[in-house]
Amino acid sequence: MGKENKDVDLTPDVNIEGISSADEADQSIQKLREAIRYHNYRYYVKDDPVISDSEYDTLMEQLEKLEEEYPDLKTDDSPTRQVGGEPKDELGLVDHPEPMLSLKSVKESEEVKKFDDTCRSELDKDSQVYTCEPKYDGLAVELIYEGGKLTTGSTRGDGQTGEDVTGNIKTISEVPLRLMEEPDREVPDNLVVRGEVFISKKDFADMNRRRREEDKKPFANPRNAAAGSLRQLDPNVTAERPLRFYAYQIAGAEDHGFESQREVLQALPGWGLKVNGELNKTFGTIDEVIDYYGELEERREDLEYEIDGMVCKVDDIDGQAALGERSRNPRWAIAWKFPPKRESSVVEKIEVQVGRTGKLTPVAHLEPVNIGGVEVSRASLHNQHEIDEKDIRIGDKVIVERAGDVIPQVVKPIKESRDGSEKEFTMPDRCPVCGSDVVMSGDKKQTHCPNIDCKAQVQRRIEHFVSKDAMDIEGLGGKRIKQLMDQGLIEKTADLYSLKKEKLAELDDYAEKSARNLMDEIEKSKSVKLDAFLYALGIPHVGNHMARVLCEHFDTLDDLKEADESRLREIDEIGPEVSKAVTTFFGEKKNLETIDDILSAGVQPENPYGGKQKQVLDGLKFVFTGELENWTRDEVKEMVERLGGRAVSSVSGETDYVVKGPGAGSKLDDAGEMDVPVIDEDEFRDLIDKKRESG
Numbered sequence: 001m002g003k004e005n006k007d008v009d010l011t012p013d014v015n016i017e018g019i020s021s022a023d024e025a026d027q028s029i030q031k032l033r034e035a036i037r038y039h040n041y042r043y044y045v046k047d048d049p050v051i052s053d054s055e056y057d058t059l060m061e062q063l064e065k066l067e068e069e070y071p072d073l074k075t076d077d078s079p080t081r082q083v084g085g086e087p088k089d090e091l092g093l094v095d096h097p098e099p100m101l102s103l104k105s106v107k108e109s110e111e112v113k114k115f116d117d118t119c120r121s122e123l124d125k126d127s128q129v130y131t132c133e134p135k136y137d138g139l140a141v142e143l144i145y146e147g148g149k150l151t152t153g154s155t156r157g158d159g160q161t162g163e164d165v166t167g168n169i170k171t172i173s174e175v176p177l178r179l180m181e182e183p184d185r186e187v188p189d190n191l192v193v194r195g196e197v198f199i200s201k202k203d204f205a206d207m208n209r210r211r212r213e214e215d216k217k218p219f220a221n222p223r224n225a226a227a228g229s230l231r232q233l234d235p236n237v238t239a240e241r242p243l244r245f246y247a248y249q250i251a252g253a254e255d256h257g258f259e260s261q262r263e264v265l266q267a268l269p270g271w272g273l274k275v276n277g278e279l280n281k282t283f284g285t286i287d288e289v290i291d292y293y294g295e296l297e298e299r300r301e302d303l304e305y306e307i308d309g310m311v312c313k314v315d316d317i318d319g320q321a322a323l324g325e326r327s328r329n330p331r332w333a334i335a336w337k338f339p340p341k342r343e344s345s346v347v348e349k350i351e352v353q354v355g356r357t358g359k360l361t362p363v364a365h366l367e368p369v370n371i372g373g374v375e376v377s378r379a380s381l382h383n384q385h386e387i388d389e390k391d392i393r394i395g396d397k398v399i400v401e402r403a404g405d406v407i408p409q410v411v412k413p414i415k416e417s418r419d420g421s422e423k424e425f426t427m428p429d430r431c432p433v434c435g436s437d438v439v440m441s442g443d444k445k446q447t448h449c450p451n452i453d454c455k456a457q458v459q460r461r462i463e464h465f466v467s468k469d470a471m472d473i474e475g476l477g478g479k480r481i482k483q484l485m486d487q488g489l490i491e492k493t494a495d496l497y498s499l500k501k502e503k504l505a506e507l508d509d510y511a512e513k514s515a516r517n518l519m520d521e522i523e524k525s526k527s528v529k530l531d532a533f534l535y536a537l538g539i540p541h542v543g544n545h546m547a548r549v550l551c552e553h554f555d556t557l558d559d560l561k562e563a564d565e566s567r568l569r570e571i572d573e574i575g576p577e578v579s580k581a582v583t584t585f586f587g588e589k590k591n592l593e594t595i596d597d598i599l600s601a602g603v604q605p606e607n608p609y610g611g612k613q614k615q616v617l618d619g620l621k622f623v624f625t626g627e628l629e630n631w632t633r634d635e636v637k638e639m640v641e642r643l644g645g646r647a648v649s650s651v652s653g654e655t656d657y658v659v660k661g662p663g664a665g666s667k668l669d670d671a672g673e674m675d676v677p678v679i680d681e682d683e684f685r686d687l688i689d690k691k692r693e694s695g
């Protein structure tokens with residue numbers, strides 16, 4: 001079958017409706033077969049497909065349809081009748097005791113109901129029991145145990161003959177080399193186990209990253225990665241790959257005394273063979289099967305390995321035998337596929353966006369493609385380093401992945417489809433918005449526009465500035481800010497504080513009431529916590545949490561402005577990146593001017609967290625008893641210590657205060673005996689406030 005052939009039309013454009021003669025049908029059939037054979041070779045033999053699965057499935061559907069309409073043109077060697085690809089004989093060949101088949105795949109619940117109807121009518125039953133299992137995105141293997149010992153491990157190959165990967169399979173820790181004795185069932189003399197070898201999502205991502213670093217081609221999907229890893233000539237290479245295994249079937253189950261698939265799945269772990277006990281389920285009706293598909297699909301993103309659908313199997317082995325098989329699929333099982341996660345598309349251009357902190361991000365504009373029901377036309381390319389590593393060029397055909405809510409990613413370019421017109425991409429030297437020279441980090445992972453007045457940044461900076469966790473000014477969305485900028489009412493952040501209600505009310509579509517509300521919101525924002533204010537400034541690397549950390553260590557904005565890098569580095573949580581970002585930010589004259597403008601407009605950031613330097617509880621010893629409303633015991637202890645005091649566990653003559661809450665115990669008596677003042681939580685807080693004011 002398929003060989004390396006540069007001239008095949010990878011995706012022949014066949015218009016089935018337009019075909020009116022057997023001759024035309026024959027021509028299309030030949031083209032489709034040739035293309036599919038080539039893709040089978042790329043996919044099953046090279047583990048390196050050049051089209052997406054859905055493109056492949058379309059070709060296959062077209063071929064099936066034509067062969068259906070023109071039965072005379074059917075041949076035994078058509079890919080529609082064959083399983084998988086030709087086994088690689090360097091590995092050695094293994095004949096399967098029973099053929100390893102493919103699965104009929106379905107997409108709609110209607111087809112699943114039809115499957116149920118067919119099974120029930122052929123088996124002459126009112127109801128049918130099904131066992132459902134996740135369809136792992138890996139490759140099928142067959143394990144032969146003789147006398148309880150693993151003697152042969154093979155791939156599916158063309159279904160009749162697979163590749164001998166015994167040595168490689170033995171490196172997978174989840175595959176037992178010896179079967180365990182089971183109390184109720186002795187170890188059979190000969191056991192043929194089928195299961196899936198796969199790789200976890202995380203390991204797949206890590207593996208592709210490493211391959212790029214080593215200048216090797218990344219894999220298009222976890223299945224190709226697992227197959228590529230298992231089908232190695234050197235088992236030492238396989239041993240380094242994090243392959244996993246689930247067993248799901250045994251050949252000749254009835255000969256081993258099993259009556260159902262469910263029983264098989266229950267027995268396998270007893271012999272030491274891993275099954276997916278959590279997700280394999282048996283149901284009495286097709287409606288439950290359909291519900292379970294929905295449940296599995298919901299859980300799909302959270303699983304640590306990829307599944308691409310659900311396999312639904314007739315549970316009773318008798319039923320399976322009665323239904324038998326048809327060409328390359330068993331008739332007693334179906335693979336109900338999930339909507340795909342990966343498709344191919346074309347990078348039409350790469351545009352550079354400027355973020356609010358001035359970060360430049362390259363974004364691929366893609367030929368729109370529907371991935372699992374969502375149209376995707378953009379994907380972030382992150383940075384120059386990533387583009388270089390993946391070798392993505394403008395004009396490239398690429399594999400795009402959309403997983404859950406994550407931004408679509410370009411997995412890899414398909415270099416085979418290049419015709420020489422593709423262009424390499426480099427980040428611009430100048431900011432696409434303001435034209436300032438940009439700064440790129442040495443590792444090419446970051447590019448920044450340093451100009452604080454950069455128009456792109458101002459709008460986004462303002463959007464960020466007014467956001468909930470920052471200055472919390474309601475009623476100023478992105479559109480409104482843009483409008484205010486377009487109308488010349490604001491040019492920079494500080495201008496927010498010189499907005500006039502009358503001017504606002506003049507804008508079309510702006511009601512007097514909304515204008516008044518906005519003015520109130522702006523006024524309200526003037527009393528702001530220092531951490532929210534720091535966050536609002538949009539200092540690179542200073543998010544909510546970091547802003548709070550800074551507040552805990554610096555009393556005022558001025559203290560922070562004056563801090564140098566080494567002072568910042570004294571703080572545990574602050575690393576070199578943050579300290580550099582903070583000092584660079586406050587070292588920029590334009591930024592200081594902006595801050596001054598905002599402060600002189602009346603904004604007064606207050607620091608509720610106290611600075612570390614001010615040890616207002618210096619030397620004081622506290623004992624806490626009972627529950628506190630605002631702190632856990634650990635929190636209050638930490639705070640007292642941060643402020644220079646100590647929290648101790650028992651009352652002594654040296655205790656300065658006992659702080660009591662509901663449920664206070666015997667420590668109160670101790671306090672009474674030793675004349676130690678007892679205060680409640682409110683008084684404790686007043687004490688700190690008073691000390692702060694006086695100190």
Ligand SMILES: NC(=O)c1ccc[n+]([C@@H]2O[C@H](COP(=O)([O-])OP(=O)(O)OC[C@H]3O[C@@H](n4cnc5c(N)ncnc54)[C@H](O)[C@@H]3O)[C@@H](O)[C@H]2O)c1
Binds near residue numbers: 039050
């Ligand atoms: N992109 C390409 O060029 C290209 C080429 C060839 C095939 N393909 C893709 O490969 C798929 C067809 O491959 P196939 O014929 O191997 O069929 P399949 O992968 O859809 O189904 C059969 C396989 O399912 C697997 N499986 C996973 N969990 C299972 C379980 N619990 N019980 C039983 N089996 C389980 C087994 O490995 C079995 O061999 C299609 O999705 C097609 O798009 C793509």
Ligand SMILES: [Zn+2]
Binds near residue numbers: 435449
């Ligand atoms: Zn700029």
